[in-house]
Amino acid sequence: MVLGGRYELVEKLGQGGMGTVHRGVDRRLRRTVAVKLLSSALAHDPQSRARFQREAHAAAALNHPAVATIHDVGEEPHPDDDPRPYLVMEYVQGATLAEVLRGGPLPVADAVNAACAVLDALRHSHECGIVHRDIKPSNIMLTGPDTVKVLDFGIAKAFAETATRITGSGAAIGTPAYLSPEQINGAEIDHRADLYAMGCLLHELLTGQPPFRGESPFAVMHQHLFAAPEPVSRLRPQVPPAVEAVILRALGKDPKERFADAGQMREALADALTQTSMPTVQATTPGPPATRPGGRTALRHTFRISLRPSTDSALALLGCLLSLLCARGRLVDTAHFGWLAIAAGVLGLVTLPWSARLSCAVSWGPVAEAVAVNSELRRAYIGWYHSYVAIAALLAMAAACCLVSAARSQERGAGSLIAFWFSATASIWYFLDDLHKLYVFYLLLSLVVVATVSWETVERVRHRAGTGGQHWKGRPPR
Numbered sequence: 001m002v003l004g005g006r007y008e009l010v011e012k013l014g015q016g017g018m019g020t021v022h023r024g025v026d027r028r029l030r031r032t033v034a035v036k037l038l039s040s041a042l043a044h045d046p047q048s049r050a051r052f053q054r055e056a057h058a059a060a061a062l063n064h065p066a067v068a069t070i071h072d073v074g075e076e077p078h079p080d081d082d083p084r085p086y087l088v089m090e091y092v093q094g095a096t097l098a099e100v101l102r103g104g105p106l107p108v109a110d111a112v113n114a115a116c117a118v119l120d121a122l123r124h125s126h127e128c129g130i131v132h133r134d135i136k137p138s139n140i141m142l143t144g145p146d147t148v149k150v151l152d153f154g155i156a157k158a159f160a161e162t163a164t165r166i167t168g169s170g171a172a173i174g175t176p177a178y179l180s181p182e183q184i185n186g187a188e189i190d191h192r193a194d195l196y197a198m199g200c201l202l203h204e205l206l207t208g209q210p211p212f213r214g215e216s217p218f219a220v221m222h223q224h225l226f227a228a229p230e231p232v233s234r235l236r237p238q239v240p241p242a243v244e245a246v247i248l249r250a251l252g253k254d255p256k257e258r259f260a261d262a263g264q265m266r267e268a269l270a271d272a273l274t275q276t277s278m279p280t281v282q283a284t285t286p287g288p289p290a291t292r293p294g295g296r297t298a299l300r301h302t303f304r305i306s307l308r309p310s311t312d313s314a315l316a317l318l319g320c321l322l323s324l325l326c327a328r329g330r331l332v333d334t335a336h337f338g339w340l341a342i343a344a345g346v347l348g349l350v351t352l353p354w355s356a357r358l359s360c361a362v363s364w365g366p367v368a369e370a371v372a373v374n375s376e377l378r379r380a381y382i383g384w385y386h387s388y389v390a391i392a393a394l395l396a397m398a399a400a401c402c403l404v405s406a407a408r409s410q411e412r413g414a415g416s417l418i419a420f421w422f423s424a425t426a427s428i429w430y431f432l433d434d435l436h437k438l439y440v441f442y443l444l445l446s447l448v449v450v451a452t453v454s455w456e457t458v459e460r461v462r463h464r465a466g467t468g469g470q471h472w473k474g475r476p477p478r
């Protein structure tokens with residue numbers, strides 16, 4: 001199919017609420033382009049077709065590296081139907097944020113950097129008087145480690161009214177997950193509607209889900225109007241409070257509660273990253289190249305301590321306290337156990353601010369041993385009796401809780417898993433004791449601790465490298 005005698009459609013790239021997008025070739029300039037052919041349902045109304053032309057002309061004036069350039073706009077006549085409007089734009093290579101999100105939430109620095117890049121584009125378009133109105137993951141393409149292209153400027157405005165008639169709802173073209181309260185109310189809209197959508201987008205990039213979800217579009221819209229968003233840190237404790245504060249402000253129900261403009265929100269986000277010593281992107285307006293913190297900063301970041309409460313740190317703290325309790329209570333009647341349990345408890349407390357996972361590995365060992373010894377004694381002296389069954393049930397419950405906690409935790413459930421493994425380790429203690437080879441048990445504990453230190457360090461170093469761009473590179477361009 002050739003549109004306007006010039007644009008040859010080669011391959012369908014995707015389908016959205018407003019039409020289909022094709023990869024095409026501009027025969028005149030001999031270059032690859034992307035062509036959005038609008039659906040016939042939207043093409044009936046001559047007024048909205050005219051508005052589409054106007055908005056496309058306005059959006060074509062945008063000139064920014066993070067905005068997909070509009071090359072042309074036109075209408076393809078149809079013998080028995082209304083003419084179909086189409087938009088010719090820059091062909092962008094990469095993956096949309098919607099595609100990237102299928103692989104799970106992004107590392108915090110990557111999510112914030114992507115949001116900063118989108119805010120750069122919005123700052124430019126707002127300065128030119130253009131509100132996007134449909135900021136969402138499928139309208140943003142990742143083109144490189146820290147670079148994005150925002151798609152579909154001007155389209156949502158052109159068809160807002162037509163969509164209202166078609167869908168019968170306020171402004172609902174596509175998903176309502178990113179609609180601001182004023183868009184839902186049909187009130188006057190300004191650039192702050194985009195900032196609200198940016199709050200929703202950042203929430204999703206960090207947690208894998210938009211702030212408001214529901215069974216129906218109306219349930220979601222109702223929440224946009226009346227519900228408080230679930231704090232990002234509850235879904236992902238690693239998100240720094242400063243980043244969470246930016247999201248909450250962007251999600252203000254009243255536009256006055258939000259940032260005054262995209263530049264202000266971008267600055268707040270960049271500051272939030274700097275405070276947490278993660279790398280920030282440079283503005284995509286021309287400027288010096290992005291600086292990455294050097295080795296020393298990376299090392300500092302790797303061993304950065306955090307006092308944020310989480311399920312894992314609560315589990316680790318419990319392990320430390322129990323370990324100290326075991327030492328005091330003389331639960332295990334061997335000369336070295338008391339000292340070992342105290343050392344493990346104290347070491348667990350010391351390492352807790354750096355890594356809950358390591359703290360778990362250190363502190364739960366003696367607890368597991370104490371449980372094993374006592375259950376063994378009870379089994380030996382009393383036989384398979386009530387108290388032994390009770391201890392076994394308790395162990396099973398602890399193991400189940402640890403497993404559930406590990407499954408629920410988005411990233412660092414390993415601490416709970418280690419606690420689970422320690423509960424399980426208790427069972428092999430019997431055999432080692434019977435064989436008079438208890439030193440193997442201690443060897444095992446030490447190995448787990450060493451493995452955990454290496455695991456934690458390697459993962460942090462790798463994450464550090466990932467936030468320096470590897471993560472993006474790992475995602476395949478289309």
Ligand SMILES: Nc1ncnc2c1ncn2[C@@H]1O[C@H](COP(=O)(O)OP(=O)(O)OP(=O)(O)O)[C@@H](O)[C@H]1O
Nearest residue numbers: 013014015016017018021034090091092138139174
């Ligand atoms: N300029 C472009 N370059 C390359 N691929 C594009 C371009 N524009 C869109 N696409 C691809 O086409 C797909 C469909 O885009 P489209 O805008 O039609 O759908 P959408 O964003 O999901 O919904 P909506 O119609 O609400 O915007 C996108 O997900 C993207 O993969």
Ligand SMILES: [Mg+2]
Nearest residue numbers: 016138139152
């Ligand atoms: Mg789109």
